[in-house]
Amino acid sequence: MQRDLDERIDTAVANLAGIRSTAKGVRKWLTGAFLEMPTLRPLKNFLNGTWLEHPLHPVLTDVPIGAWTTAMVLDIATAVFGARNLGKASGIAIGIGVLGASGSIATGMMDFTDTDEPEDSMIFTHALVNAAATLLFTTSYVLRQRNNWRTEPSHVALSLLGYAAVTFGGFLGGSLVYRRGVMVNRNAYRATPKDFTPAIALAELPEDKPTLVEVQGEPILFVRRGERVYAVGAVCSHYGGPLEKGKLNGTTVECPWHYSVFSIRDGRYLRGPTTSPLPLYETRVHDGQVHVKLQQRQN
Ligand code: FES
The missing domain is CATH 1.20.120 (Four Helix Bundle (Hemerythrin (Met), subunit A))
Incomplete structure (x- = not known):
């Protein structure tokens, strides 16, 4: 070859x-x-x-x-x-x-x-x-x-x-x-789901625990706080670390690989080494199901 x-x-x-x-x-x-x-x-x-x-x-x-x-x-x-x-x-x-x-x-x-x-x-x-x-x-x-x-x-x-x-x-x-894609944003091409799509039953989401769910092939990190559900990309934008294995601290999650810290409210990073935010998703609960859609950033 x-x-x-x-x-x-x-x-x-x-x-x-x-x-x-x-x-x-x-x-x-x-x-x-x-x-x-x-x-x-x-x-x-x-x-x-x-x-x-x-x-x-x-x-x-x-x-x-x-x-x-x-x-x-x-x-x-x-x-x-x-x-x-x-x-x-x-x-x-x-x-x-x-x-x-x-x-x-x-x-x-x-x-x-x-x-x-x-x-x-x-x-x-x-x-x-x-x-x-x-x-x-x-x-x-x-x-x-x-x-x-x-x-x-x-x-x-x-x-x-x-x-x-x-x-x-x-x-x-x-x-x-x-x-080889070294040091590129690992979430550069995330574009779905464009419309609200069922992801998981609210009852199946554990409280205060980062949970990975694939929706239309996209790995999304859900964090439930009562009836409120946060959703951001589950793949660290820095080098692809698995954020569902990261440390949840209030409304932030720390990547287990090189310790970048992201806000689960808006996907922005609060600490490097990453230089790119996470994809941000809108959520809503309908008939006991969490629905999710990609949110376009304003800037
Ligand atoms: S892969 Fe997450 S900080 Fe490097």
């Missing part, structure tokens, strides 16, 4: 260098340090992008790619057209890229903490390749600065190698998101 290019690359790299076990070990260490220690969780959630309501990592990765592309264009202009005095501009662009890459590495590490097998080894490879690119550009920057921003062929060679590495790293990152 034909396999995707990214899968073949992933298998080759992982098997060759023992990446799989190293990735697992590093992920375990990061989990212990940032996820299981409540004091460091706010920092982790900040780096995940919870405050931005958007993952922070893909925002920052554009900085090194753009800055290093600029540096490459300036180096090419210097070499091909004999343009003078562009060495400092190129150096500044490389420096900005290195700063952006540092932020990308920090945010990427926090996203990596929340992933699982088999994607973790590919993410680790993606991280190693981009770290190598950052090291090459950093070396190029230091050498250029020491040379009073006069560009030498060796500086350009280092940048070229770095650019090749970051291109490959970007390819792996794109594959992870677009082909």
Whole structure:
């Protein structure tokens, strides 16, 4: 059977260098340090992008790619057209890229903490390749600065190698998101039930206990409080954690996997690492049956 290019690359790299076990070990260490220690969780959630309501990592990765592309264009202009005095501009662009890459590495590490097998080894490879690119550009920057921003062929060679590495790293990152769905909203395509649909008898819903019911194929989490029934998506928008196994606390539910907290009143998240809310459903009780329908958000 034909396999995707990214899968073949992933298998080759992982098997060759023992990446799989190293990735697992590093992920375990990061989990212990940032996820299981409540004091460091706010920092982790900040780096995940919870405050931005958007993952922070893909925002920052554009900085090194753009800055290093600029540096490459300036180096090419210097070499091909004999343009003078562009060495400092190129150096500044490389420096900005290195700063952006540092932020990308920090945010990427926090996203990596929340992933699982088999994607973790590919993410680790993606991280190693981009770290190598950052090291090459950093070396190029230091050498250029020491040379009073006069560009030498060796500086350009280092940048070229770095650019090749970051291109490959970007390819792996794109594959992870677009082909494997890592770090995407797990509820992006929930669209039903559009009209009120019977879900479960009210008498069958236990009081104050998150209960999973599938309605038209959609996993919905019901919480009953007397005659009042709350309904939100049962799949954590962050990485697909089963919210029916989560901790109910008043009108919030905590995901058992990475501890995102959602309101069961409106599906919004109150704590990350998620950056997306849950689908929200309207409920009504008719003839002892709980009926449910997807509620469109106002914003
Ligand atoms: S799956 Fe990560 S917080 Fe729920």
